[in-house]
Amino acid sequence: MNKKLNVTFTPYERTRYAYDKLRLCRKCGSYTVLSADVCPSCGSRTLSDIPAAARRETRRSMQSELLFAALLTLLAMFFAGTMPWIGISAAAGILLTGLLAFAQRRAYEAQIRIRTDRLFARDRDRIRHGLIQDIRAAEARLESEPARAYEMLREVNTLLRNDPIRGLQAELLQTFLLRRDMDLLVDSLIMEGFSAHLAGYIGEVARLNRELIKENAIRYCLRYEPRIRSLPRGDHILASVAGAAVRMKRYIELYPDFIRRYAHKLPEDRLERLREVLAQHPGSLEPLKLEADEVYRVRFGGRSPRRGASGGEGDFS
Ligand SMILES: [Zn+2]
Structure with missing residues (x-):
């Protein structure tokens, strides 16, 4: 048997959800599980976790809804013609926009959950692509830094579980003491x-x-x-x-x-x-x-x- 390598690796950080380790780059839109701050694709420090990305998307969509309501109010005022009707349109518009903002605040948490699900459905291929890039990065270190390669594969395995990834990890582990x-x-x-x-x-x-x-x-x-x-x-x-x-x-x-x-x-x-x-x-x-x-x-x-x-x-x- 070949001599086994004496290595150390960091303990595996267990998270509540598998996707807790997934990061999305705000700049280039890549996904990764290998880094918490620097994007491996574009190198910028613009990674955010999935809940943060979902929150950002929810806020953005709520803001555009409010903007749309305000725009409708302005249009109503524009076409109202007479002063009293302009006043009524403005009051109704402000009231309805206020109600919308209130409803949005009530539904905020539920909306984030829906956004999270949608994000996964929409970005399924991109997530997969990101994880494959992560595997390639790990494979590039198989020879030079096998312990690090194992750690990287271990992270990918949190989300992408299949026999080749598991097999590669088992193979690496068998070379370690x-x-x-x-x-x-x-x-x-x-x-x-x-x-x-x-x-x-x-x-x-x-x-x-x-x-x-x-x-x-x-x-x-x-x-x-x-x-x-x-x-x-x-x-x-x-x-x-x-x-x-x-x-x-x-x-x-x-x-x-x-x-x-x-x-x-x-x-x-x-x-x-x-x-x-x-x-x-x-x-x-x-x-x-x-x-x-x-x-x-x-x-x-x-x-x-x-x-x-x-x-x-x-x-x-
Ligand atoms: Zn990036």
Whole structure:
């Protein structure tokens, strides 16, 4: 295996909505997720977020409505002819324009939401184009700054989720020396198709930080189990995932057969955890229980575990 790169990357900033990271350039109209201030297309500091862009468009359209109302008032006054009618037209016009302004203020928030939806519908192609530009920018750094390229793809992946982007990230991650303190993402990388890089990455994360292995990742391994098993150290990947799965009773109940197939490869602490959960629920999951007991008997015989075993998952990587 090639030497893995020792890199650091910034933690992933989670936002409420996926589009919270999207920026629109007021100057050239490009979209990007890679920068919060400088537009990568034209280089000017004219980026604004989507709520700000929607607010600006809403205000602009409300202003033109008011202008139109004022213009109508002036026209009415112009054609009124006599002084009393000019007065009546002016009063009615001012009243109606005032009412319009009042109604606009009441509907402001709702209008912004409508504008936001319209903006996405109208600019769909431009957003897509912007994200593709972002991917190109990331690809240009694959060799020179792989960690930065990964960060960029991670940002694009917030909005544009497809297998090539996920696959590229998994591939990059497999070239890095992963550590437990890194902000490692798993769920957002789960692909439709099979990727040996992704499988390898899931296995590594399962060993580093098993809390990150959730149902999505387990199901992915289950779906591509034969292909993962045919990989070099594929059994280790699957056993690590099974080992991560036994932390939750729910996963044991959902995937007993999967866990049973790798019970013989579970490290000591995982095997104990599995037996502990099963002991709390006598009568259920019999085949898994039998297998776990059998593995335990073969491995430890009459010996008490924890003595002589060489340190849990350490010898398992
Ligand atoms: Zn621009």
